[in-house]
Structure formats: structure tokens, C-alpha cells
Amino acid sequence: MKTSKSTYTMIVSMLAALLMLVVAGCSIGEMADSGTTEPADGQKLKVYFLDVGQGASQLLVTPSGKTMLIDAGNNDKEQTMLDYMKKYHISKLDVVIGTHPDADHIGGLDKVIDQIPVETIYMPKVQSNTKTFESLLNSIKNKGLKVKTAKAGLSWDLDDQVHVDMLAPKGTYEDTNNMSAVVKVTYGRHSFLLTGDAEAESEKAMLASGADLQADVMLVGHHGSNSSTTLNFLKQVNPKYAVIQVGKDNKYGHPKSAILNRLQKQGVEVYRNDKQGTIEITTDGKSIHIVTER
Template structure:
């Protein structure tokens, strides 16, 4: 498979201007967009970097994180029909243990593949928010957790996860208890040096408002666009608070209209460079703590 070459001159010009502005303003953050010729999941080119990989699981979501020291974290695992694909991905990336697993919320398109992953991969800790679903998918996940002898830790705002000494991983949501599964989504902020990521699950405007009102630092260079680009998420005030340079939409063929034109236009007006699984396949944004290398499957 091949990486997508960056051929959009306008985007490159904008990126260059933004970089100049950052230098002039005294900000030390830099990034490079390197779309090389061969998309190699096992590549060691980024072995000194934090790798945040937005796996292409169709109309669902899954993020695989691999630290420079080899620590691993999996957030969600796509829908039920992605179970084998998830195992294949983990094998391709050389992952035989997951130090942390997070199921952001009980929707099938996020936790559908987690039961099979837990059945076949060594798992350290697992986090899920305190909300349930009366579905076979959720019950199957709980059974796999039980059979593995794991104890679920509650995902909620304020937690600092013990993952890698050089990387700070905190949960910034959910802040409050809600009847909405989406607004109970675990929201994870990852900081490595001067670089940062905000991974939002299906958090909607209610959760976004709660996070903003909590006073937590939400600024992040890379934002996983909430709820697959639905208009229920990514409010203008939230985007301004996060102020990302890059956005990733985890989306596939669907009948929901995701991502919506409203959100895409909003992202464009904020100058956010957007990557999408349905257009670019798997997207990896790797950081050495100062710069980013972005690679795409197509």
C-alpha cells in the first residue's frame, strides 16, 4: 500500500505561513508533513516518536498509541465486524500486549471489536465510563473482561494514567454524569513534550460544554473530531478552546451524513487541516515532542 503524497499546494502554503507565525510569536512548536512512498505499519522510522494511529475501521473509531519506549494503548476497536481486522492491525504493528485499553462508551461502533482483542491479547488495565448498554455487544465485552480476570477502572475526568514516564495521559471527560452514552464518552488528552492530542470518542456539545466549564487545559495540536463529524459535536466554542492545527475524522461509509457539511465548513473556517479515514485510510500522526510526521494509507 502507498502513502498519499501531499499535493495540495494551498495547504502547504498555509502550513508554511502558520509555521512562520508561530516562530515570530515565540512558540517552539514545529511540524513536518512527510508523506513518504511506502506505508509500512511495522516501520521503525518513528521508533523514537509517540505514534498515534487512527485505524481505519470503517464507520467506527479506534486509536492505537505506541510510545517511544514501546508502551501501548488502545482506545476503542471499531464495530463487531472489525474484530478480525483489529487483531490483524495489532499483529501488523507488532503489538502483543496492550498496557492500557479504553472503551470510551458502550456504542457498538466503538467497543464492538474489543471483546476479541481482550480474548487474544495480553491486557494490563482497562478503563470504561460508568454507563451500561443492554446489548449483546456490551455483554460480550463484559464477559471477555471477566474471563480474562480484569477489573474495569472507571473512566472519568481528572484521572492521570500511569502509562509512560515521558508522556502525560489524562482524562478530561466525562466531567459530569449523563444519561447520554455519547456524553459519557471518555475523553483523553495526551501530551508529549510540546505536542498534544485530544481524543474525544463520541462526546457531544453537552460534554464539550462541561469540559470547557471545568477549567481544564483543552488546547491540543491534534483533535479527533467528535462523533465522526456529526453536527452534535465540534461546537465553535469548543474548537476555539482546543485550537487544533490538525483534525482527524474517524468515519466510513454511512447513512448518517457523517461528516456533516456544517462541521466540515466550521473546521475549514478555523484553519484546521483535516484527515479522514474514508478518504485517507489509516492515519498516523507521530511526534518526537517537538515536530509531527503525518502519514496516510492512501
């Protein structure tokens, strides 16, 4: 069958146009998955690993403006915490979690609760006879709050897009570090595992529970101490990024070289408060963007 010149030209033009559409489609798909596009304002989960020196504090702000504060540094960081609340325009805290009674985690919480309305507070069922703990309980009482027990198995939606699972503590431990509340926060494809001072015993219990521990971002347990971040636990979490909340020239020698080497061998990109100040990690559920203070 003989094809006319005009028909041949039309077929070639149609094939060329189809090829352009296919190529354009591939480019769009690659761009969506590359993680290079900056998430749009109002659609991001923001997680701030606040620089509170030798202590820990994480502030989360959801796309709809819901807020969650986990720990608040030591007693000498009370004003620092209030300054952070002002800087990030926090007028209300929907959820507060005191991971465990150590002063370098709950020391600044009393003043935060004194100054900012709190909807819900979680703490593990463990007591401490310190003035720091007593001061926190007084602030909670004065605000008419009732503490909910932090324990494995709890879950809730921080908003309609951000889900929180509490993975520890599982059971009761003599060491208060192992009583640390551990939470996994998920938004879209990405998740954060925030571990408090949970040590090897708690990590083993989480592994045995069969919980989904995988997370893109992991707060390294106990400021990078040898007591935490066991190899089995790290492999199960399989993070791309890790944050170590630690102060400069601290007396504990955190983070330990063995933990840094372990993270490096697993190909984890590490961020540290002592070197980079406050670390802000944002995600639109598809990509992750990290900004450091210095």
C-alpha cells in the same frame, strides 16, 4: 593610534569567523524548530487512527514501547482489529479504553481482549443491554480484569515521557455519547485530544472545568456529527490537525457539511479515514509527521 596591517588583518579575520558562528547558530536553531527533520526511531510517539469504517479506534505506541488502545470499531471489525495488532506488532496492551457502550466503538474489543494480554482497562460507569456490551464484559471477566471507571480528573504517565489526562465524562448524562471518555495525550510540545462521541453537553462541561483543552491534533467528536465540535470548544482546543473517523457512504451522512465548514474557517487541516485510510501521526515532541494509507 596607528594600526599595523597585520593587526588589521587579524581583527578582520576574527570578525569574519565570529559572523560565521552567529549565522551557523541561527541556522541550527531554525532547523530545530522548523519541523522538517524526521524524528529518530525510538524517540517517537505514534498515534494510529485505524480505519475501521463507520466506527472509531485509536492505537498509541510510546517511545519506550508502551501501548494504549482506545475503542476497536464495530462487531464486523473484530478480525480487522486483530490484523492491526499483528501488523503493528502489538503483543501486549498496557491500557485499553472503551469510551462508551456504542457498538461502533466497542464491538471489536472483546476479541482483542481475548487474544492479547491487557494490563488495565477503563470504561465509563454506564450500562447497556446489548449483546455487544455483554460480550465485552464476558471477555473482561474471563481474563480476570477489573474495569476502572473512566471519569474526568484521572491522569497517569503512559511512560516516563508520555502523559495522559482524562477530561471527561464530568458527571452523569442520560445520553451515553456524553458519557464518552475523553483523553488528552501529551508528549513534549505536542498533544492529542481524543474525544470519543462526546457531544455539546460534555464539551460545555469540559470548557467550564477550566481544563487545558488545547491540542495540536483533535479527533473530531461523534464522527463529524452536528451534535459535537461546537465553535467554542473548537476554538479552545485550537488544533492544527483534525481526524474524522468515518466510513464511506455511511447512513448517518457523517461528516456533516456544517462541521467541515467550521473546521475550514478555523484553519484546521482535516484527515479522514473514508478518504485516506488509516492515518498515522508521529511526533518526537518537537515536530509532527503525518502519513496516510492512501
